[in-house]
Amino acid sequence: MRTLIKGGTILTTENEFVADVLVDGEKIAAVGTGFPEDGVDKVIDAKGKYVMPGGIDQHVHYSFVYKGSKVRGFETTNACAVGGTTTVIEFVNQVKGKGLIESLEEYNKTDAEGIAMVDYAFHPVMTDPRPEVIEEIPKLAEAGYPTMKLFMAYKGQFFHADDEAIINALIKGKETGITVMVHAENGDMVDFLTKKLIAEGKTGAYYHCVSRPPIVEGEATSRAIYLAEMAGAPIYIVHVTCKEALQAIKEAQQKGLPVYGETCAHYLLFDESVLALPNEEGAKFVCSPALRPKEHQEVLWEALREGWLNAVSSDHCGFDWEYQKHLGMGEGCSFADIPNGAPSVQNRMNAIWTYGVCEGKISKQKFVEIMSYNPARNNGLTSKGCVAAGFDADIVVFDPDYEGVMGVESCLEGVDYSVYEGMKQKGRPETVLLRGKVIVEDAKYVGEKGDGKFIPGAPYCKAYENM
Numbered sequence: 463m464r465t466l467i468k469g470g471t472i473l474t475t476e477n478e479f480v481a482d483v484l485v486d487g488e489k490i491a492a493v494g495t496g497f498p499e500d501g502v503d504k505v506i507d508a509k510g511k512y513v514m515p516g517g518i519d520q521h522v523h524y525s526f527v528y529k530g531s532k533v534r535g536f537e538t539t540n541a542c543a544v545g546g547t548t549t550v551i552e553f554v555n556q557v558k559g560k561g562l563i564e565s566l567e568e569y570n571k572t573d574a575e576g577i578a579m580v581d582y583a584f585h586p587v588m589t590d591p592r593p594e595v596i597e598e599i600p601k602l603a604e605a606g607y608p609t610m611k612l613f614m615a616y617k618g619q620f621f622h623a624d625d626e627a628i629i630n631a632l633i634k635g636k637e638t639g640i641t642v643m644v645h646a647e648n649g650d651m652v653d654f655l656t657k658k659l660i661a662e663g664k665t666g667a668y669y670h671c672v673s674r675p676p677i678v679e680g681e682a683t684s685r686a687i688y689l690a691e692m693a694g695a696p697i698y699i700v701h702v703t704c705k706e707a708l709q710a711i712k713e714a715q716q717k718g719l720p721v722y723g724e725t726c727a728h729y730l731l732f733d734e735s736v737l738a739l740p741n742e743e744g745a746k747f748v749c750s751p752a753l754r755p756k757e758h759q760e761v762l763w764e765a766l767r768e769g770w771l772n773a774v775s776s777d778h779c780g781f782d783w784e785y786q787k788h789l790g791m792g793e794g795c796s797f798a799d800i801p802n803g804a805p806s807v808q809n810r811m812n813a814i815w816t817y818g819v820c821e822g823k824i825s826k827q828k829f830v831e832i833m834s835y836n837p838a839r840n841n842g843l844t845s846k847g848c849v850a851a852g853f854d855a856d857i858v859v860f861d862p863d864y865e866g867v868m869g870v871e872s873c874l875e876g877v878d879y880s881v882y883e884g885m886k887q888k889g890r891p892e893t894v895l896l897r898g899k900v901i902v903e904d905a906k907y908v909g910e911k912g913d914g915k916f917i918p919g920a921p922y923c924k925a926y927e928n929m
């Protein structure tokens with residue numbers, strides 16, 4: 463199958479220019495002008511549209527379980543496609559008693575393969591750091607899993623990791639180029655504040671942010687950086703939300719340490735006031751780290767512009783409000799029982815385009831860099847993230863003139879609410895190709911279950927670049 467995308471403005475991390483894109487099979491064959499149309503099966507008119515690489519969301523949860531509540535799974539990944547995201551990277555918890563690779567392979571067979579509607583990769587999450595599991599870490603590289611994650615937060619949950627587990631992961635991971643990622647919040651501080659607030663009868667959703675203030679994230683971020691420095695390994699800090707954590711990252715980068723980080727769309731667009739919404743609607747916004755006072759948002763935008771943070775993810779977590787998050791507010795419950803995480807994968811790109819690019823906070827080139835190009839490089843997805851010859855034909859034809867409103871009605875995330883409800887949207891993906899196959903046409907999903915496939919990552923990703 464050969465497809466010609468004609469006359470669009472190609473967006474790269476450096477540039478923009480009008481050109482045609484010739485797709486042959488699953489790959490981009492050429493970018494240029496004057497390609498003959500004979501032998502072409504499909505022509506897509508992209509005049510007046512932007513042509514950009516499919517989004518890569520390097521932080522999603524399709525298997526997360528919080529106190530018994532489970533998120534929606536890969537059967538809802540058509541939401542990614544209509545939002546312009548063609549690859550997602552899922553965090554898969556190691557199952558107690560099983561190995562890291564065994565846990566991932568089993569999860570893939572039962573929950574992702576043949577179901578995913580966009581391409582996917584995995585970050586293994588080490589939950590059971592027995593000596594034989596630590597010894598397994600270097601083998602992740604060969605198996606196509608060049609990253610792994612540990613949770614410094616969530617004390618008392620089976621997936622919480624102590625510093626010893628992180629040190630071991632850093633040292634063993636370095637042997638074969640594995641990038642260790644951490645959720646950086648001090649679990650003991652959160653635990654202490656949570657118990658104190660509950661004892662004082664402060665149980666509503668708003669107290670979620672009081673129980674995990676910025677200092678909790680700042681402490682854990684700088685500790686994680688010290689652990690990485692001691693191990694002589696790079697580290698990637700996921701979902702950075704505040705000045706305190708950024709300060710630690712900046713200082714490390716200024717010292718030349720290989721410290722990298724991302725933020726997420728909701729930390730750029732919402733502040734902690736939404737946690738106090740009436741009728742327990744605040745529960746919709748319970749995610750960790752917590753939303754912050756407004757002044758942190760501008761600092762995060764600046765960190766993206768200046769490169770202190772290199773990606774914007776969704777941290778997508780498809781919990782229902784009514785039957786899952788809201789139930790956490792029932793009799794005898796508190797903010798600590800509300801499943802952590804919010805749905806956001808469908809509108810990650812639309813929201814950052816509307817409130818980032820259209821409001822002049824970031825350029826279109828920066829948009830491509832943080833939504834697609836860098837996430838590909840952070841995770842060793844060497845065939846993705848760029849509209850250029852030889853790359854996978856994961857392409858978004860983006861209509862900048864569309865104006866609409868985001869909300870649950872147009873959402874395919876399979877969840878009963880959207881954090882973006884009623885917010886204006888400028889621009890949208892009109893056509894999306896996944897490895898050459900059109901999966902979105904006229905902004906409607908037209909692909910099939912199983913179109914997405916597992917993409918192994920190569921080790922020694924971006925975090926190792928200057929080592």
Ligand code: URP
Pocket residue numbers: 523526645748749750751777779802803804
């Ligand atoms: O609240 C969140 N972020 N839930 C998902 C799990 C995590 O911490 O990344």
Ligand code: ZN
Pocket residue numbers: 645700701750751
């Ligand atoms: Zn996390």
Ligand code: ZN
Pocket residue numbers: 521522523777
């Ligand atoms: Zn997460």
